[in-house]
Amino acid sequence: MGKRKDGLDRKAQLLEAATKVFARKGYDKTTVVDICQTAKSNTASVNYYFGSKEELYAEVWKAAFQNAIEKYPPDMGLLPDTAAEDRLKAFIKSLLHRMLDSGELGYAGQILLMEMANPTETIDHIKRDAIDPMRKRMMSIVQQLLGNSVCEETLIFCAMSVIHQCMGFGFRRGKLPPQLRELEKNRLVDMLSEHITLFSLAGIAAVKETTVQTPQRA
Amino acid sequence: MGKRKDGLDRKAQLLEAATKVFARKGYDKTTVVDICQTAKSNTASVNYYFGSKEELYAEVWKAAFQNAIEKYPPDMGLLPDTAAEDRLKAFIKSLLHRMLDSGELGYAGQILLMEMANPTETIDHIKRDAIDPMRKRMMSIVQQLLGNSVCEETLIFCAMSVIHQCMGFGFRRGKLPPQLRELEKNRLVDMLSEHITLFSLAGIAAVKETTVQTPQRA
Amino acid sequence: MGKRKDGLDRKAQLLEAATKVFARKGYDKTTVVDICQTAKSNTASVNYYFGSKEELYAEVWKAAFQNAIEKYPPDMGLLPDTAAEDRLKAFIKSLLHRMLDSGELGYAGQILLMEMANPTETIDHIKRDAIDPMRKRMMSIVQQLLGNSVCEETLIFCAMSVIHQCMGFGFRRGKLPPQLRELEKNRLVDMLSEHITLFSLAGIAAVKETTVQTPQRA
Amino acid sequence: MGKRKDGLDRKAQLLEAATKVFARKGYDKTTVVDICQTAKSNTASVNYYFGSKEELYAEVWKAAFQNAIEKYPPDMGLLPDTAAEDRLKAFIKSLLHRMLDSGELGYAGQILLMEMANPTETIDHIKRDAIDPMRKRMMSIVQQLLGNSVCEETLIFCAMSVIHQCMGFGFRRGKLPPQLRELEKNRLVDMLSEHITLFSLAGIAAVKETTVQTPQRA
DNA sequence: AATGAATGAGCCTTCATTCAT
DNA sequence: GATGAATGAAGGCTCATTCAT
Numbered sequence: 085m086g087k088r089k090d091g092l093d094r095k096a097q098l099l100e101a102a103t104k105v106f107a108r109k110g111y112d113k114t115t116v117v118d119i120c121q122t123a124k125s126n127t128a129s130v131n132y133y134f135g136s137k138e139e140l141y142a143e144v145w146k147a148a149f150q151n152a153i154e155k156y157p158p159d160m161g162l163l164p165d166t167a168a169e170d171r172l173k174a175f176i177k178s179l180l181h182r183m184l185d186s187g188e189l190g191y192a193g194q195i196l197l198m199e200m201a202n203p204t205e206t207i208d209h210i211k212r213d214a215i216d217p218m219r220k221r222m223m224s225i226v227q228q229l230l231g232n233s234v235c236e237e238t239l240i241f242c243a244m245s246v247i248h249q250c251m252g253f254g255f256r257r258g259k260l261p262p263q264l265r266e267l268e269k270n271r272l273v274d275m276l277s278e279h280i281t282l283f284s285l286a287g288i289a290a291v292k293e294t295t296v297q298t299p300q301r302a
Numbered sequence: 303m304g305k306r307k308d309g310l311d312r313k314a315q316l317l318e319a320a321t322k323v324f325a326r327k328g329y330d331k332t333t334v335v336d337i338c339q340t341a342k343s344n345t346a347s348v349n350y351y352f353g354s355k356e357e358l359y360a361e362v363w364k365a366a367f368q369n370a371i372e373k374y375p376p377d378m379g380l381l382p383d384t385a386a387e388d389r390l391k392a393f394i395k396s397l398l399h400r401m402l403d404s405g406e407l408g409y410a411g412q413i414l415l416m417e418m419a420n421p422t423e424t425i426d427h428i429k430r431d432a433i434d435p436m437r438k439r440m441m442s443i444v445q446q447l448l449g450n451s452v453c454e455e456t457l458i459f460c461a462m463s464v465i466h467q468c469m470g471f472g473f474r475r476g477k478l479p480p481q482l483r484e485l486e487k488n489r490l491v492d493m494l495s496e497h498i499t500l501f502s503l504a505g506i507a508a509v510k511e512t513t514v515q516t517p518q519r520a
Numbered sequence: 521m522g523k524r525k526d527g528l529d530r531k532a533q534l535l536e537a538a539t540k541v542f543a544r545k546g547y548d549k550t551t552v553v554d555i556c557q558t559a560k561s562n563t564a565s566v567n568y569y570f571g572s573k574e575e576l577y578a579e580v581w582k583a584a585f586q587n588a589i590e591k592y593p594p595d596m597g598l599l600p601d602t603a604a605e606d607r608l609k610a611f612i613k614s615l616l617h618r619m620l621d622s623g624e625l626g627y628a629g630q631i632l633l634m635e636m637a638n639p640t641e642t643i644d645h646i647k648r649d650a651i652d653p654m655r656k657r658m659m660s661i662v663q664q665l666l667g668n669s670v671c672e673e674t675l676i677f678c679a680m681s682v683i684h685q686c687m688g689f690g691f692r693r694g695k696l697p698p699q700l701r702e703l704e705k706n707r708l709v710d711m712l713s714e715h716i717t718l719f720s721l722a723g724i725a726a727v728k729e730t731t732v733q734t735p736q737r738a
Numbered sequence: 739m740g741k742r743k744d745g746l747d748r749k750a751q752l753l754e755a756a757t758k759v760f761a762r763k764g765y766d767k768t769t770v771v772d773i774c775q776t777a778k779s780n781t782a783s784v785n786y787y788f789g790s791k792e793e794l795y796a797e798v799w800k801a802a803f804q805n806a807i808e809k810y811p812p813d814m815g816l817l818p819d820t821a822a823e824d825r826l827k828a829f830i831k832s833l834l835h836r837m838l839d840s841g842e843l844g845y846a847g848q849i850l851l852m853e854m855a856n857p858t859e860t861i862d863h864i865k866r867d868a869i870d871p872m873r874k875r876m877m878s879i880v881q882q883l884l885g886n887s888v889c890e891e892t893l894i895f896c897a898m899s900v901i902h903q904c905m906g907f908g909f910r911r912g913k914l915p916p917q918l919r920e921l922e923k924n925r926l927v928d929m930l931s932e933h934i935t936l937f938s939l940a941g942i943a944a945v946k947e948t949t950v951q952t953p954q955r956a
Numbered sequence: 957a958a959t960g961a962a963t964g965a966g967c968c969t970t971c972a973t974t975c976a977t
Numbered sequence: 978g979a980t981g982a983a984t985g986a987a988g989g990c991t992c993a994t995t996c997a998t
Binding site for chain 6: 343
């Protein structure tokens with residue numbers, strides 16, 4: 085893990101440092117010297133390796149997201165023919181893990197949220213690349229649960245109900261009530277995914293029941 | 303007193319301009335000259351009327367929130383003894399209205415979200431003043447629906463499930479799928495509140511059923 | 521002492537406030553709103569009554585100096601035919617009084633010193649008007665003590681030796697050693713004038729003796 | 739290291755420029771662009787090299803004083819066992835030199851005076867470091883001349899009489915009477931130190947004689 | 957290739973002064 | 978005459994970026 089002359093390691097070092105600092109301070113409040121100092125590198129290195137602060141940010145975002153996806157794949161390793169209920173739970177769990185993770189290069193959750201509220205135009209496509217597949221997967225799970233007779237809006241609404249429940253907790257880590265805040269992360273994720281799954285399955289079922297009788301909304 | 307030659311209240315004008323710009327760009331990317339130009343005022347006016355950029359921001363936040371609350375009170379005018387189901391629906395509707403509103407001085411949703419992801423220390427107390435009552439109200443509604451035998455975590459989880467579903471849509475206005483994006487706001491709020499209420503009542507009921515049998519979680 | 525509508529009192533009020541603030545903070549660090557607030561007047565009054573901050577400063581200087589001269593005339597009320605030794609002592613005492621005074625409108629000392637080190641071009645002539653007569657008087661006293669046979673340089677040197685001794689203490693009020701700092705002003709002036717007179721009379725005598733034998737210097 | 743393409747040390751250049759400008763205009767009236775233009779540098783360089791205007795000022799003060807002390811050491815190279823009279827003269831001469839010097843980085847006198855009348859809190863300790871030793875030295879010389887039987891006030895008074903005589907001329911360089919103003923600096927210092935030494939030795943002797951009979955004052 | 961030095965553009969803020977009443 | 982509101986000019990400072998090596 086020593087610095088190599090070829091500059092490869094140096095770049096990775098910068099990326100790591102940038103991820104940490106961006107996640108903590110947000111894009112604007114982060115300065116490039118801040119990043120460079122954290123990476124124990126020189127002031128010019130951000131521009132040298134990444135072209136600009138903004139491009140570095142895009143890179144960070146991409147890496148952070150990929151990393152999170154790899155670490156916590158949306159299906160949590162389940163086989164594709166698993167029951168929809170289990171796949172939903174796996175999905176919820178993986179999303180929560182990503183949102184609440186804060187280990188080495190695991191700031192995807194924070195950065196994601198930051199971006200949602202305070203979008204940086206440059207990286208729109210990255211977000212799309214990262215989020216669209218996730219939403220599609222979610223929608224296919226929901227579809228399985230709802231059956232084929234529902235319209236697309238219903239699908240979207242249900243998918244969003246689930247996703248938003250998960251993402252909401254990404255914001256509030258640290259602002260959770262004391263008894264939850266102090267829980268170890270894995271325990272917290274377990275509890276939350278238990279709750280959200282239970283809550284959402286019932287919600288989806290209710291929607292299904294209601295919609296079935298009026299298949300054509302719109 | 304406080305009126306200009308052209309009959310416009312300069313301070314109010316600045317507040318409006320600031321609200322718009324802050325909501326669009328966030329605190330850091332907004333410059334005071336930006337605000338002043340938008341308000342067709344001079345560069346010194348922000349400091350003259352508000353003391354500093356930061357104080358203006360606090361003022362904006364406060365005003366935006368008050369405005370939103372006044373326009374869409376959390377109980378939507380219901381009597382306190384209304385059935386919990388109806389109060390829940392009213393709550394959801396009012397919150398959605400606030401999140402999706404974007405008219406005159408109605409950027410509360412955007413600003414709120416921006417703050418959640420990219421907190422500005424200065425206005426913490428304002429946020430607390432604004433959000434805590436809302437959460438309490440939500441929790442009392444949920445409590446009525448769940449009954450008294452549930453533990454606090456359960457209460458919190460359910461309350462958050464509801465709130466997060468609503469807030470999630472604040473992010474995504476304009477990024478909604480085309481068929482929803484083009485809906486008139488009131489129509490969209492109606493559909494969403496219908497969905498979230500249905501979904502959540504079922505979710506809460508399921509949680510109640512499950513929890514009743516194991517009243518002590520922890 | 522009530523405010524009159526004719527504006528006369530208001531002007532005096534401003535002058536007094538300005539004197540106090542200028543003496544405490546110096547020209548640059550003083551702001552006109554500072555002065556106006558101290559005078560319980562409006563922001564525009566300095567410019568209205570005096571034209572500009574700078575002109576007010578000149579006015580302050582003039583008033584302060586006149587005031588000091590009136591309160592502590594250089595001859596301390598002695599008859600012109602008093603012995604030169606006594607006139608010297610009176611001169612020293614009056615100068616010290618002016619330097620160490622800090623009562624109502626009595627900041628002449630502070631302002632004088634401030635000006636000496638940090639000259640404000642505008643008021644040069646005022647200073648000349650105020651100081652030249654003083655120097656002349658001092659020189660006439662010294663001349664009497666030295667006799668007529670000394671050259672002008674000697675005269676000047678001696679006069680300055682006396683004046684500088686007095687003025688030096690204007691700087692250091694408050695930075696004097698503790699045992700002196702706590703003395704009541706009149707007591708301090710008495711001690712200092714005693715010392716400076718004794719010291720200077722001997723000094724002048726020595727100069728006289730030395731010079732007499734070499735009447736033509738350089 | 740620290741050299742520019744044109745071979746000049748930018749930091750030293752700024753220090754020199756700042757010294758000159760500060761000495762001429764005082765702290766407040768000096769602007770950093772003024773300094774930077776004088777140093778033919780860019781607007782950001784003051785902050786780059788010194789952190790802030792204030793820190794630059796402290797640096798200037800320190801340098802100016804050290805420089806003056808090195809150039810004109812208080813003992814003018816005399817052996818410590820030299821007669822007190824000669825040491826007094828050397829002290830006076832060195833102090834006068836410093837006050838009247840105005841060559842390369844030799845504005846110590848001006849800056850010193852400016853500080854005395856218009857103190858800048860930041861550099862209090864620097865002043866103390868610079869002035870206290872000087873005062874102590876002066877007092878030890880005076881003590882030798884007065885003998886051991888005098889009280890501390892007497893010591894202080896005499897020391898101040900000497901110091902103030904010297905410093906007084908720092909103010910008035912250029913405002914001296916014509917015949918003195920045009921003298922070459924070394925000649926002027928010679929004349930003044932001759933005078934002040936003569937004057938002060940006599941003054942001190944007189945004080946000694948008077949005090950000896952009333953050793954305990956106050 | 958890689959870096960420390962240096963910079964210019966721009967930001968927030970202050971304040972003497974002016975203006976409309 | 979007198980004032981509160983309003984402003985333009987300028988100041989110190991930050992920081993992403995460029996330059997010379």
